[in-house]
Amino acid sequence: MERRLAAIVAGDIVGYSRLMAEDEAATYAALRSAFDDLITPAVQRHGGRTFKSTGDGFLATFPSVNEALDAAIEIQAGFEERPFDLRIGVNLGDVIEDNGDMFGDGVNVAARLEAIADPGSIFVSAAVVRGADRNRGEHFSRVGRRHIKNIRESLDVYAVRLKGGRKPVAHWLPRAMRGRRAMFAYATSAAAIALVAVAASDTARLEAVTAGFTQNLAELAGIERADARPAVAVLPFDNMSGDAEETYFVDGLTEDIITELARNPELQVIARNSTFAFRGQPTDTRQLGQRLGAGYIVEGSARRAGDQLRVVAQLIDTRSGAHLWSRSYDRRADDVFAVQTELTSEIVAHLVSYVRQSEVAESARRPTENLQAYDLVLQARNRYKHGSGDGEALLASRALLQRALELDPGYATARANLGLTYIADAVQGISGRATKADIETGLSEVRQAIRLDPNLAIGYQALSFGLAASADYEGAMQAARRAVELNPNDPDSMMALAKAQVRFGDYADAVANAERARRLHPLAPEYYTYVHGQALYAAGRVDEAEAVLNECLMRAPQEQDCLLIRAALLVGQGEIDQAQATMARLVAANPQFSLAGERDYRRFGNSPLMDRFLADLARAKAPATAARQPRVAATAT
The missing domain is CATH 1.10.287 (Helix Hairpins)
Incomplete structure (x- = not known):
């Protein structure tokens, strides 16, 4: 059995039994024609597979939300010329695949959506709306929350506009x-x-x-446009408490505002690590906007004193330097989530034409009722930042997260971050105490976090990291894609997806995701540059790849992954001497490197490029084996 993320389409013909009673032969012939001439070809045309047929109904799975929607719309349109009405439900969720059949909530929700759909309509879940391409937004109309049989929580239901809606x-x-x-x-x-x-x-x-x-x-006019969505950067809020110990709380508040803003697909949100690099610098907002690629900046301050909380924020247009609005919030400290919700909603309302009510409602969810647990998570995130090599900080962060879960075992964000500490330690050897078993421990925590909150983007990001470390590259790609669907502005998730796409041969999309991630995180670590260069190399865009890799090595001359790809690239260009010199630099930086390790790691999957890559490394005089075993999938993120 295999558990994975899938887009599921459920369809059922309305009134089939009544029609059979009236004219059995004609009804059956029409039914077979509908399946043979319309439904089955449409499913296959969009990369899907029908895994269950119930006579007058069907269940099909698709590789993406957009393919599922396209197939559903094509099928529903085809039924306009047929004697039947069809109901369709579409969902994106976890499924269990066993001998070609599929089970689980992902399938159940699709079937329930179909059951409540109007004849001739398509009902979809909120997960489908979030996962669909941004330009499809106007094609959905919100039906509202519905309580559905055998589903514990009510569902946010949308209908696909098929006729009469405003066309672009x-x-x-x-x-x-x-x-x-x-x-x-x-x-x-x-x-x-x-x-x-x-x-x-x-x-x-x-x-x-x-x-x-x-x-x-x-x-x-045939003009290729850059991403036209407003780009906003949230600078670290100032700590006005007069107590340096409260900085972690103010930083945590800023990070959570960035996270909630990033969930809105109508915005581009600059990554936290890029904006926090400007802490305390008296930079002109217009210059800062240019450096970050942001048209708008949010800056502010926060003060927590006892049970009182005061937050002041202002929105600035970086092109003119004009202050668009400013707000102050005086609340009790346990209203911190309400402040986040109001602040993010106001920012969205000023930067896009409307605020989707469902997204506002989603951001208003309280991640925990225990403010002490929330505070412990903020301390943990402040103590250890993902990517750091500080083993003591990682273990201290893990202890804080464990204390938070003692207070609230259902706190999904705490559990996802806890799992991430185990996975990162096992992969990168940060504390020196981790074993391969810690990857499974981390994956167990992360999966539990996702069960607690199926819409937790960081949960899927951590899951992708852990699955890649376990050599489940296809699962890692699905998890990374889900993280991006849930949080379209998280550059770490985009880079994880880009790397997985390189492994599976989706080179053009890998380049696009890597480039977008770098736009959202202008001050990203060199790992971003490497993935971008690797994707360009795989796509055959040699000159661009060379420029990006040179940029990486100019800033970090011993960056191992950039040296590796550049060595292969130089061989392909016929510069054998330079390739061998580059390989010598790589081996000096990492004596554990070997051709055997690269062959096992499958950086380019099982594609023809992988064989050519290994051959080029051999020509660059890569050592066949290493004296010691390479660390556990050290570059798998």
Whole structure:
């Protein structure tokens, strides 16, 4: 049996039994035609597999949410010409696969969504909406929360707009006019008319329409746009408590605000490590915005005194230096989650055209009712940062997380972070005490965290790390993809996904994810540069790969992964002497390196590139074996 993440489509024909009673032969013939000519081909065309058929219904699995949605829409459209009505439910969740069949909540929820769907409609879960491409956002309408049989918690349900909904300009305009110039002229006129009409209304609607037409006009004109979403950077809030010991609490509050903002797919959010690098520096906001690639900056302060909490925040436009708004919050310290929710909602409301109510509700969830447990998690995160080599700090952080779980065993975030300490220690040898068994200990904690909170992005990020360390590379990729779906602005998750995509031959997407992660984390560690260079090398973009790897080695001349890829790249360019010199630098930096270790690690999976890579390393005079065994999957993240 194998547990994995899957997109599930459940379909069922409405009134089939009644139709069979009326005309058995004709109904059965129509049913077979529907399956043979429509449903089965559509499932296969979108990379899916039907794993169960119930006569008048079916269950199918797909490699991604978008493929599942495309198949569901195609099938539902095909039923417009048939004598049946079809209900469809789509869900993204964990499943257990056994001998080709699938079980588990991921399947059960899809079936329940189908059961409550209206005839001729498609109902989907909130996980599907979050996992779908950003440009599909307007294709969903929220049905609301529904209590469903045998599902403990109510579900946030959405319907897919199939007819009568507002179509994007780029979808309907090509059918109205032929030729790019004609389309562009027509769209320009339409934009002008719409903007004049909206100008008489309200500013928020004007901004929303302007943004939409700008995007569509660029598409029609054939202009490739960069990511048009507003980019926001949250600087570390100042500790106004007068007690340096309270800094961890203020930093933790800032980090949680960044995390909640990053969950919103309408924004780009700069990574915490990049913004915290500017702590205490009197930098001009316009210069800071340029360095971070952010159009907006949030800065503020917090003070905790006894049970009282005061938070002050302001939003600044980095292009003009203008202060867009400022707010102060005076609350009891146990209202810290309410302050986070209000603050993030206001930021979103000022940076995008609307706030999705479901996302606001999601961010309002209290991760724990025990404020002491929350405080311990903040201390643990402050004591040890992922990527640090401080073994004592890691063990101290682990002890704090264990104390938090004693106070609240159901605190998912604490459990995920605890699991991460075990996995990181086993992989990187931080404390010197870890064994391979610690990876399984960490995975057990992480899986329990995900069961407690299926929408916990850091849980899937830690799961991806642990599965990669266990050589389950496909599972690591699925977990990383889920982490990105849950938190579209987390650069660590994007880099984990990019590395997994390289291993499985999805080179173009790997490059795109690596580049986006680096945009969100301008001051990222060299690991980011290496993954970017590796993805470019795999994609055959040799000149770009060379530039990125040289950038890495200019800052960190002994960076082992960058030396490794550069050695192979130089062989491919015919620069054998330089390749051998680069390999010598790598072996000097890491005497444990060997060709045998690379062969076992399968950096490029089982692709033809992997064989060529090993051959090129041999030509660069990589040592066949090492004196000692290499550390446990040290680069698997």
